[in-house]
Amino acid sequence: MNWEHHAAALAERVTDPDSRWRDAVAGVPRHILVPNWWERGPEGWTLYRGEDDPQRWAQVAYGAESAVTSVGGQHADHAAPDDHPTGRPTSSATLAALVVKMLRHGRIGDGHDVLDVGTGAGGLTAHLARRIGDRHVTSVDVDPYLVDAARLRLAALGLRPACEAVDATGPLPGTYDRIVSTVGVRPVPTSWLAALRPGGRLVTTIRDTALILTAWKTPDGGARGVVERDWAGFMGTRHGADYPPGPVEAFEAAREADGEEVSTGRYPVADVRDGWEVWSFLSVSVPGIEYDYEECGGRRTAYLVHPDGSWARAEAARFEPPTVHQGGPRRLWSELESVRTRLLVEGGLPLYGCDATVRPDGTIHLSRGRWEATVT
Structure with a gap:
C-alpha cells in the first residue's frame, strides 16, 4: 500500500495548510493500527481483514468514518470470518478529522505532558507522539488487549509513548498539563482533576451527548470553561470488557x-x-x-x-x-x-457556547442566560 499518498491526502483534507498537526497526520501509517475491523451488514456485524482487500483497507484507515474494532468485547483481531458478535461497539479507530478536532481543542504546546484517555487503536496517540514527542505522551485504556496491541503497533512505527491499562475513572498514572479524552464521561472523574496540573486544560465529551467540554484547572481543584460551539460523539467510559446490559x-x-x-x-x-x-x-x-x-x-x-x-x-x-x-x-x-x-x-438551544464549571467532585454545572443544568 502506498500509505504515504493516502496519509498526505488525509492530512490535506483534515488540517489547514499552516496547521501544526499536518505533518503529524501525514507521517502516520494509520492502516498499521487498524489491520482488522467490524462493519454492520445484513447479517449483523461482519469481520473485515485489511490484507484481504487493500483498497478497502485504505478507505477505512484514511477515510471519513470511524472503524469499529471491538463489539460486545470481541476484538476483530481475534475473530473468525464467520463470527457475528452482538452487542454494542466497545472500541473503534476514530476518524482522523475528529482526532485533530480534539487535539486542537487541547491547545497543546511543545513541552506539555499530555494524557490521552481512550487508547483504542492508537491513532490519537500516534499523532500526538509525532507532534510533541513520545516522552510527553501517556495513553490509557480500560482494555488490556487494546493497550498491548497499540503499544506494539506504535513501536513498529518508531513511537514509544507510555501505554497503560487502567480504568480511567479511577487513579491515573501521573500528572499532566493536558488531558484529552476520546471517551465520554458523566460526571468528570475526580481522578482527572487530581491529575491535571495547576493551569492545565481538560478536553472531553459529556457522555450520551455531542457536547465537547473544555475547561482550565482552577485553584479550588475544579475547572472552568465552556461547551464548545463544535460537536463530537464518543463511546462512554466502561469498567470492563463490555458495557452492562441496557434497559x-x-x-x-x-x-x-x-x-x-x-x-x-x-x-x-x-x-x-x-x-x-x-x-x-x-x-x-x-x-x-x-x-x-x-x-x-x-x-x-x-x-x-x-x-x-x-x-x-x-x-x-x-x-x-x-x-x-x-x-x-x-x-x-x-x-x-x-x-x-x-x-x-x-431558534436554538442554550447548550453550545454555554459556560461550564466543573466542581471538585466532578459535577458539571452548565449555564447560559437564565438557563442552567447540572450534569452528575
Whole structure:
C-alpha cells in the first residue's frame, strides 16, 4: 500500500495548510493500527481483514468514518470470518478529522505532558507522539488487549509513548498539563482533576451527548470553561470488557405494549440522534434516556426508554403526525417534543457556547442566560 499518498491526502483534507498537526497526520501509517475491523451488514456485524482487500483497507484507515474494532468485547483481531458478535461497539479507530478536532481543542504546546484517555487503536496517540514527542505522551485504556496491541503497533512505527491499562475513572498514572479524552464521561472523574496540573486544560465529551467540554484547572481543584460551539460523539467510559446490559425490558415494552397513554404527536418522527443539539439537550434534561429508530416500508418508528421504566413509541410515515404510545412514570415523547418546540420558538438551544464549571467532585454545572443544568 502506498500509505504515504493516502496519509498526505488525509492530512490535506483534515488540517489547514499552516496547521501544526499536518505533518503529524501525514507521517502516520494509520492502516498499521487498524489491520482488522467490524462493519454492520445484513447479517449483523461482519469481520473485515485489511490484507484481504487493500483498497478497502485504505478507505477505512484514511477515510471519513470511524472503524469499529471491538463489539460486545470481541476484538476483530481475534475473530473468525464467520463470527457475528452482538452487542454494542466497545472500541473503534476514530476518524482522523475528529482526532485533530480534539487535539486542537487541547491547545497543546511543545513541552506539555499530555494524557490521552481512550487508547483504542492508537491513532490519537500516534499523532500526538509525532507532534510533541513520545516522552510527553501517556495513553490509557480500560482494555488490556487494546493497550498491548497499540503499544506494539506504535513501536513498529518508531513511537514509544507510555501505554497503560487502567480504568480511567479511577487513579491515573501521573500528572499532566493536558488531558484529552476520546471517551465520554458523566460526571468528570475526580481522578482527572487530581491529575491535571495547576493551569492545565481538560478536553472531553459529556457522555450520551455531542457536547465537547473544555475547561482550565482552577485553584479550588475544579475547572472552568465552556461547551464548545463544535460537536463530537464518543463511546462512554466502561469498567470492563463490555458495557452492562441496557434497559431491555423497557425496550421490549416500547416495541410491543399499547401504552398507558396514546396520543397524536406534534412533530414527524425523526432519528434525533442525527440532530445532535436536540439529542444532547434531551440527554442533559433527562439523564439516562436511550433511543432507537428504524425505517421499514416507508414508515418510521422511534423508541425512547429510561431506566426508571418509562418508555415511548412513535410511528408514522415521513411527514405524518405520529401515533405515540407512552408508559411508565414519565412521558418521554412529551419531553422530546418540548425540546423540539423550544428549538423552534427560540431558534436554538442554550447548550453550545454555554459556560461550564466543573466542581471538585466532578459535577458539571452548565449555564447560559437564565438557563442552567447540572450534569452528575
